[in-house]
Structures are given as structure tokens and as C-alpha cells.
Amino acid sequence: xxxxxxxxxxxxxxxxxxxxxxxxxxxxxxxxxxxxxxxxxxxxxxxxxxxxxxxxxxxxxxxxxxxxxxxxxxxxxxxxxxxxxxxxxxxxxxxxxxxxxxxxxxxxxxxxxxxxxxxxxxxx
Numbered sequence: 862x863x864x865x866x867x868x869x870x871x872x873x874x875x876x877x878x879x880x881x882x883x884x885x886x887x888x889x890x891x892x893x894x895x896x897x898x899x900x901x902x903x904x905x906x907x908x909x910x911x912x913x914x915x916x917x918x919x920x921x922x923x924x925x926x927x928x929x930x931x932x933x934x935x936x937x938x939x940x941x942x943x944x945x946x947x948x949x950x951x952x953x954x955x956x957x958x959x960x961x962x963x964x965x966x967x968x969x970x971x972x973x974x975x976x977x978x979x980x981x982x983x984x985x
Contacts, residue, residue: 862936865932865933866933866937867920869928869934869935870978871934871937872926872934872935873929874926874944874974874975874978875936875942875943875975876924876928876929876936876948876973877925877929878923879921879925879946879966880898880899880921880922880925883899883918883921883949883953884898884899884902886953886957887899887902887903887905887906887910887918888902888928889966890953890956891906891909891910892906892909893906894906894982897977898922898926899918899922899925899926900918900919900920900922903915903918903919904938911952911956912951913952914949914956916976917945917948917949917952918949920944920945921942921949921965924936924937924942
């Protein structure tokens with residue numbers, strides 16, 4: 862049976878959950894198509910998302926695809942990835958300050974899932 866490292870499992874969770882968060886934000890706030898992945902949704906609203914946000918989302922999508930599809934892959938630069946995700950989340954909040962965004966709930970879910978996976982990995 863294929864064994865993957867704990868770090869790999871944690872990185873998969875991180876990239877998938879962050880990607881889902883931004884996919885939802887693009888649909889809810891920018892009118893992106895509600896199908897495909899992060900790059901597809903970003904492409905569907907090309908021009909309506911600031912360049913810095915688009916660059917960050919492309920980077921996040923690239924890391925997500927690599928980590929999910931390559932065996933035992935991990936995020937190349939975890940500090941950069943986390944910083945980029947937090948910076949992008951902040952930009953969405955600045956761009957859509959009055960809308961009910963659900964960012965808090967999604968962040969809590971991210972944290973809970975990461976903790977559960979950490980506990981699972983420690984007991985495996």
C-alpha cells in the first residue's frame with residue numbers, strides 16, 4: 862500500500878481547503894462560473910479581479926495541482942504559500958467588505974480539519 866508522509870497529508874489538506882475557499886469567493890463575489898477548479902473560475906472573471914489577486918490565485922492553484930497530483934509532494938515553500946493565502950484572503954475582505962462572506966466559518970473549518978488530520982496522523 863502507498864504510504865505518504867504526514868507533511869504530504871497536511872499539505873494536501875491545506876491546498877485543497879484554501880483552494881475551495883477562494884473558488885467559493887470567486888463565485889460568490891465575482892460571479893465566476895460554478896464549475897471546474899480555481900484556475901477555471903479565475904479565467905471566467907478575467908479582468909474583474911485585480912492583478913495581484915489573480916497572480917496569487919494562480920500560484921495557489923499551481924501548488925494545489927502539484928501537491929494533489931504528484932505522489933508524496935509537499936508545498937515547495939510553506940511560509941510563502943501561507944503568506945500568499947492570508948494576503949489573498951485579506952485582499953478579498955478589502956474588496957468585498959460589506960458582504961457576508963463566511964470567511965470566519967471557513968477558517969474555523971480549516972483549522973478543525975487540520976487538527977483532526979494532525980491527530981489522525983499522530984496515531985497512525
